[in-house]
Amino acid sequence: MKQYLNVMLLVFFLSNYLCSGQIIVEDFKPSTVNQPGQEYPQVNSQGYARFKILAPEAQSVVVSLGLGGAKGGTVLTKGANGFWTGTTAGVMDEGFHYYHVTVDGGVFNDPGALNFYGSTRWESGIEIPAYDQDFYALKNVPHGTVQQILFPSKSTNTSRRAYVYTPPSYSKEQSKRFPVLYLQHGWGEVETAWSNQGRVNLIMDNLIAEGKIKPFIIVMTYGMTNEVKWGGMASFKIEPFQTVLVDELIPYVDSNFRTINKQTHRAMGGLSMGGMETKTITINKPEVFSHYALLSGGTYKPEDIKDKSKVKLIFLSCGSKERPEGVKNAVTSLKESGYNAVSYVSEGTGHEFQTWRRSFKELAPLLFKD
Incomplete structure (x- = not known):
């Protein structure tokens, strides 16, 4: 006793x-x-x-x-x-x-x-x-390339910078063309965020090595978001960045990389404010993108989208410490309206890169499926 x-x-x-x-x-x-x-x-x-x-x-x-x-x-x-x-x-x-x-x-x-x-x-x-850090770990697998490009921008009267991830097979299969994901950072960050903090290139390398995704190109550029002070987001105007992205960067990438230059093989996604940019531009330019992804970056309503036939995928995600019910309810509504919509909630995380790393891991296998 x-x-x-x-x-x-x-x-x-x-x-x-x-x-x-x-x-x-x-x-x-x-x-x-x-x-x-x-x-x-x-x-x-x-x-x-x-x-x-x-x-x-x-x-x-x-x-x-x-x-x-x-x-x-x-x-x-x-x-x-x-x-x-x-x-x-x-x-x-x-x-x-x-x-x-x-x-x-x-x-x-x-x-x-x-x-x-x-x-x-x-x-x-x-x-x-993290318990699941293996998916973004540096492993002994074939690695893609992240390279800096400088592209001309008449609208801003300067050369602008972007980073481009090409998969391991890009340099080997010289006749092959690839789909493209345009991936945006959040407020306060720049075009280095997804590769440096997000480790998106390592996630891609590992998923490709495991045979879980079809290889695609990722383009990351500065979203001009830091020109608006925190708290003043309502005054942010999308038109200048939309011009840079759609009229200047995309043509440059299509001319200088082996892309599949079709709306059906072009996606846009972003985290936080990059998600807001993604939502606005995909709604404004349905003829440019067919796959949409908002990572802690808001939601779509069925009535937001002008032409359902042009949308192949809508992916919405967030951390469990954010507002997961909003993401889940939005996807339920989109599915009821006939959209291919998917939700993902990262358990135990908030508005931070572990949420977005996990979200990208879930998103990548869904992109550019036949």
Whole structure:
């Protein structure tokens, strides 16, 4: 009986310990997106993050996690050696997160972490290991190519930049032509986001190697979204970017890459504000795109679409911490109206790249099916 009571007490205290959010596993390792040779920041198997910043003259050091620091701050404590250390109060969502460091009121990046463009600035990045991270891991499989292109834009009187992913077979099958997905980033990001933060090229390589998708080209360009301040999205005008995309970039890509230059083999998708751009442009230009994908970027109503015959797929997704009922209800309504519509909800994630990585993994096999 005494042994039984001891066991029950142990279970009781352990349960309280776990529920309190305390760290019980000291297996911290450097984040996979640290600067070469840097030990901090670190993450553990539970999803906590630990930081160590050298600032001997500072009076206050706070780490702000999430897009724009929206997830609050982790206050670091100063040690005798001038290093400030601290650990997140709770477990972080799996996947990639932006963060920055505030030292005595000034905003800086963590010198231990790689930088990624988000929140309209270069932010530090941290990667929390995910249970399903294998699908975007770097593997020993044939790899495609991500290349920078500069295309002329008469409407903006400049040369603009895009990144183009071509699948492994592109350089080998010289006579073959490929469908194209035009994939847009979110507000505060640029055309590097999907390959750097989203790892879309690795997801493609792995899916192709597993025989789960038909190879296609991906084009990623700047959506001109950062020219509108956060909170002023209602004033964003799609026409300038629509001109760049439809009248300048697409003709350039079709002229310089082996594309299938047909509406039936051209898709557009985007995350967050890139989804808003996708919705508006696909509605405005039904003769250009046949596959639509909004990733945490709103929904379509059946009455939004002018010509049902031109739409092959509508894909809507979000994280379970967003508004999944809106995505599910929209897809139900679209299906009832005769559209090929698919919904996907990423469990345990919010408005962040793990949601969009998982969403793309679900989207890719649905594109350009005969």
